[in-house]
Amino acid sequence: MLLPSENEYIVVGDVHGCIDELKSLLQKQGFETDEQEKLQITPENEHKSIILLGDFIDKGSEEKLAETIEFIHKNYQHLNSQRKRFYLIEGNHEDMVHRYIKNDPTLVINERTLRNKEKYYNTVALLEKKPYLKELFLELYTFCDVWYKYSYNENFSVTLTHAPCEEQYLTQNNAEGQKKMIKCISRSKNPTLPLDELIPYTHQEAKQNQHYHVFGHLSQPSIRQYRNKICIDTSAIYGNTLSCVIIKNNQLSFDDVPFEAKQKKGSQTYNTLFDF
Numbered sequence: 001m002l003l004p005s006e007n008e009y010i011v012v013g014d015v016h017g018c019i020d021e022l023k024s025l026l027q028k029q030g031f032e033t034d035e036q037e038k039l040q041i042t043p044e045n046e047h048k049s050i051i052l053l054g055d056f057i058d059k060g061s062e063e064k065l066a067e068t069i070e071f072i073h074k075n076y077q078h079l080n081s082q083r084k085r086f087y088l089i090e091g092n093h094e095d096m097v098h099r100y101i102k103n104d105p106t107l108v109i110n111e112r113t114l115r116n117k118e119k120y121y122n123t124v125a126l127l128e129k130k131p132y133l134k135e136l137f138l139e140l141y142t143f144c145d146v147w148y149k150y151s152y153n154e155n156f157s158v159t160l161t162h163a164p165c166e167e168q169y170l171t172q173n174n175a176e177g178q179k180k181m182i183k184c185i186s187r188s189k190n191p192t193l194p195l196d197e198l199i200p201y202t203h204q205e206a207k208q209n210q211h212y213h214v215f216g217h218l219s220q221p222s223i224r225q226y227r228n229k230i231c232i233d234t235s236a237i238y239g240n241t242l243s244c245v246i247i248k249n250n251q252l253s254f255d256d257v258p259f260e261a262k263q264k265k266g267s268q269t270y271n272t273l274f275d276f
């Protein structure tokens with residue numbers, strides 16, 4: 001999906017129910033939220049678009065997850081009413097929660113998947129309790145795309161996906177390509193392996209050029225960049241920061257806001273990307 005290059009883009013990493021932080025980050029980037037929870041379009045921000053890089057659900061508290069879904073749904077409609085200025089990228093959490101609530105027949109329900117549902121996909125229980133939220137989520141899911149690409153000129157482009165993936169799969173619309181752009185090999189299933197060994201292609205394929213690949217998915221202590229590969233999941237729900245990359249013409253810049261402690265933070269050990 002190609003993005004019009006005349007607009008500016010604010011691309012936000014894994015939100016995971018950090019709705020207060022999302023609002024703060026967007027406010028810092030020129031989008032105020034009004035009393036109806038609508039992002040205000042002004043002459044100063046009307047050329048800007050917002051892109052969520054996937055994984056806006058799960059891990060947060062039920063209250064914050066509900067707020068997140070409501071906020072994104074409301075503003076998806078509101079911001080896109082005149083021209084498209086709000087985009088959603090599908091993350092592995094949207095994918096899995098969708099599979100659970102739609103009773104995907106390819107999802108084997110056994111002890112492990114039931115445990116995972118509680119442990120990693122806590123949005124499922126919330127949606128099962130609140131049918132109106134389930135409807136909002138199902139609609140949001142249909143709005144998600146797997147990748148976007150911004151192309152400024154032959155020397156500068158930015159490809160956006162939730163997960164890092166081998167270059168051969170980037171922007172491929174077949175089933176295998178889509179799967180790879182949504183999720184890479186699991187860290188939790190390979191806890192002893194350093195991240196750079198688990199997904200070696202990320203640094204091996206990195207090039208010293210301005211055809212960037214920006215992704216999230218791998219919670220990090222800070223934005224991690226090696227050549228043209230950039231990870232912007234800075235672990236908001238783990239008490240760190242929520243980050244964004246701003247694409248303007250042929251320039252990238254970054255911004256972030258701290259975790260606001262309005263919900264319980266998760267705990268995890270960072271496994272750092274580009275740790276060499």
Ligand SMILES: [Mn+2]
Pocket residue numbers: 055091092093162216217218
């Ligand atoms: Mn993810």
